[in-house]
């Protein structure tokens with residue numbers, strides 16, 4: 001049997017509790033018929049009884065705020081890995097499960113300024129198991145560079161994690177099946193701003209029928225995170241005239257974040 005240190009055991013229990021909490025589980029039944037309430041990073045016994053500590057002392061004392069931030073990022077990395085494994089084993093959409101080569105989980109920086117949300121993986125993404133690695137990804141790289149950003153400073157994900165066949169749009173049932181994965185991922189990644197790329201991402205995230213051309217130019221709220229909508233890079237490949245509008249949107253976003261655009265040619 002594998003030896004495990006108490007610190008590692010403690011970490012694994014915390015990750016498991018956090019994973020349950022993010023899945024919507026609020027209470028666990030104990031083997032002595034009492035219940036445990038799961039709150040962020042803690043397990044509370046409920047109801048507390050006289051003379052008994054109300055809180056199970058799971059978190060280790062933090063040494064400093066830097067340590068605390070690293071601990072939080074480390075915990076999120078672990079939880080994202082667990083979620084990625086859950087997505088890789090997901091069989092909720094029968095047609096997609098039959099045709100996909102890989103599931104495509106999000107990738108990038110945790111707690112970034114911007115998280116780009118696209119529609120669904122395409123062929124290149126399905127092949128590599130990574131988001132935005134096709135032609136649209138190359139164009140997005142150019143847009144990022146023009147904004148003074150690199151791939152490892154932002155996060156990318158899609159509304160659904162499996163490639164639909166024949167370049168079709170995700171079905172409402174597929175979007176609904178994958179919604180939990182999307183929401184848990186966004187809750188863990190916690191970007192300052194979500195940038196929806198294209199109508200599919202914008203309409204599904206914001207639960208609206210307003211097309212992306214009408215959503216552009218202002219911020220919306222999604223569970224306390226600001227959302228800006230613009231066109232998908234694939235539509236720029238089909239309609240290059242839209243590049244000007246995307247550039248306007250990106251300048252608006254960069255300035256909103258208090259960042260400065262790099263000088264031309266730098």
Ligand code: SF4
Pocket residue numbers: 087090091092093094096097103160161162174177178179181
């Ligand atoms: S699209 Fe999402 S919900 Fe559907 S099979 Fe893939 S991972 Fe599961």
